[in-house]
Amino acid sequence: MSRSKFTSDAFGLLISERFRVQSKLKWIFPLSTSFHRKMATLGYEEIVVPSKEGEKNGAAFNDSDSCRAIILHGLMGSGRNWRHFSQQLGASLLERSSQSSPGWRMVALDLRNHGQSVGREGFNRPHDIPAAARDVANLIKVEKWNWPYVVIGHSMGGKVALQFAESCARGEYGQDIVLPKQLWVLDSVPGEVVTDNSDGEVEKVLSTLKTLPNPIPSRRWFVEHMMNLGFSKTLSDWLASNLKRVSTSSEEVTWVFDLEGIFEMFQSYREKSYWSLLEHPPQGLDISIVRAEKSDRWNSSVLTQLESVTNKEKNVDTGRVFYHVLKNAGHWVHIDNPKGLIDIMAPSLIRLSSS
Incomplete structure (x- = not known):
């Protein structure tokens, strides 16, 4: 299959071409989407992006051959809201990666009380951020996936991502867990949220x-x-x-x-603070905070604290924190400026998959 050269304006065309090809063949082609629903685990969609070598040869695409990224939506959202961005990001990673780089599996989850996860057994109170993060760990265990290289969280999902990393570092999900290598927190204030x-x-x-x-x-x-x-x-x-x-x-x-569960999750989102994690990130973890330029969720004191954390001298015994500003975007970063967000994220993801 030939690969089209594309620019930011051609994302949709490139993706639709690959979907048409996928329907004619038996093996998994780039950017194919799988839908999953299991009792007592979170619902999710999976975007599969094989390596260039795999795309060329039509080889079977195994979990061990890929880097897994978990995508966590915000309040009142769903994994479906992130489907198109996941496809765009996957197309960009495929285009920019080397011949030998592994492929990617982009898994967009439906958090408890949202989307496909509504009404399933096992999601009992409390409906809070720690419970939502544990749901992610439980899904990984049930599906027997490799632990994710990357966790991406938007808004409330950003705090779920921070909680997931913190709990992984503390060993709260068991001894066999592997800490993510990268955390992307998209327009989510890491501290308590004041109205x-x-x-x-x-x-x-x-x-x-x-x-x-x-x-x-x-x-x-x-x-x-x-x-x-x-x-x-x-x-x-x-x-x-x-x-x-x-x-x-x-x-x-x-x-x-x-609706009731969502209200409880929002209260937890407002109350939880992860400044201590940013001040002392665990070794091997890169945390990238992305603030939308036009977002109203950041005041001067929060920005000062964030700049202080990111400007600290880097230590080989700890992780690292990075701060990015996404231009020309409000809170809905993946809608307002998807290309700009991909341009921020893709270089780090490519370096990770090549290391």
Whole structure:
């Protein structure tokens, strides 16, 4: 199969071409997506990106031949929200990698109370950040995967990623775990979240959703109702993407997430702080904090503390912390500037897979 040369504007074309080819062949081609659902474990989607050598020869693609990256969405999101970005990132890694570099498996999870994970047995209270991180470890064990090289977390998912790394370093998931080599925390304040630091939009959304009828009359009714309350059409449309029909014979819809569980997770997200992890990262771990340039979630004191952590003298006995600013992006980094985010992340991921 020939590989097209592409620029940032050709991401969608390149991906769609490969999907068309994949449907004609038996073996796994670049950027194929697998959907998984198992009782008592998190739902997930997997994007498979084989090495250039594997792509050329059509070789079987084994877990041991690849680097695994776990992607964790934010509050009221899902792994599906990160599908397109995962495909774009995978295409970029394939294009930039050397012939001998291993492939990648991008696994976009649905955290507890979200997406495919809603309604499954085993996700009991407390619905907090440590429990969400342990769910990730449990999934890895049940599926018998290699422990991930990389964990990527956006917003609330960023704190789940930090908790996962901290618990791995403490041995809380067992003695056979392997610490991730890279952690990417995308527009997620690592300390306690004070409402005064932003316009409190998340709190307003959650409070409003709890007042709505269930089931909701229709998607259109929901969008119009939210806009009448002062929420933007962009936000209202995105929230509406989390609605599903109650039945095929009715326009009534309900949430794909567990609203009460999500509210509890948000409270935990606000309360948890991981500054101590950033100040003393475990040896072998690189933590990269990416702040969206137009995000309202960062105040001057948080930025000062973050710069202090990243400017500390590097020590061979500890991990490292890096700080990046993603230009021309608000909180939804993978939507606002996916190419810019890939340009920040890809060089580090390529170095990791080549080491």
